[in-house]
Amino acid sequence: MRPAAWTHHQVHQRVHAAMTAAMRADAHAIEGVLGQDDRLDPYSRRFAVDARRLVLACTAALTCVMAAHRPGDDPHGREICRGCGTPDCRTLHGVSDVLAAYAVRPAAVDRAEAWRRAELHFAAGSGPVPLVVEEFPDGFAVRRALDIGDDPSPLLVVDRETGALSRWPLVPFDVLVREYKRYREGR
Incomplete structure (x- = not known):
């Protein structure tokens, strides 16, 4: 149950x-x-x-x-x-x-949807924000195109399955991919 x-x-x-x-x-x-x-x-x-x-x-x-x-x-x-x-x-x-x-399941988030969610998050009502979106198997890493130097967690990860957003520190892309996989698995 x-x-x-x-x-x-x-x-x-x-x-x-x-x-x-x-x-x-x-x-x-x-x-x-x-x-x-x-x-x-x-x-x-x-x-x-x-x-x-x-x-x-x-x-x-x-x-x-x-x-x-x-x-x-x-x-x-x-x-x-x-x-x-x-x-x-x-x-x-x-x-x-x-x-x-009837196979009704949450649809996987695509690049356009990840971009839309990230822009809403970063803009916070202030208008469009230029973004850089990088795709990986479990989601999308998104950051502002213009550097915001004082942000301790400048990366936003949009989960491919759920669309959930999480903030991450600036790390090399391969490290982010590995750590996000561990994060999703609960380790």
Whole structure:
């Protein structure tokens, strides 16, 4: 049995992945391409055109379910699902199983997404920041293109699987790659 917080986190990651994929899709481009294609029957065409909106609606509904079935503690300090009052939430396990069966997983972060996340982090609302992005197997090392000399952790690593951000000191690239791998493995 997995703790309620772990199950909630897994469902959240999968729902967020589906929502992000739908939000990135261009509904007008899809409709434009499908409107010119006579190979699809009208029902399939309509479904494809509406798919983005349907996915967004379903993920929003699942977000409401997750808000009700979130982890908390019982009066004795044991972790439970707040919606069910039990340590093992059947609702979230069911949602998790369905999403896993249909291969809904968090999408790997690509270079463009790593750049976007790093720019938001470094800019902190002040506008665009020139960046240098270096890719490695577990993620992306990002630093400002213009040297900020007094920053003790000038490197930002964007995790390829989760998109999580972590700050690192300026070290040779091969050392960063090795140390980040150890960091991810919990060593």
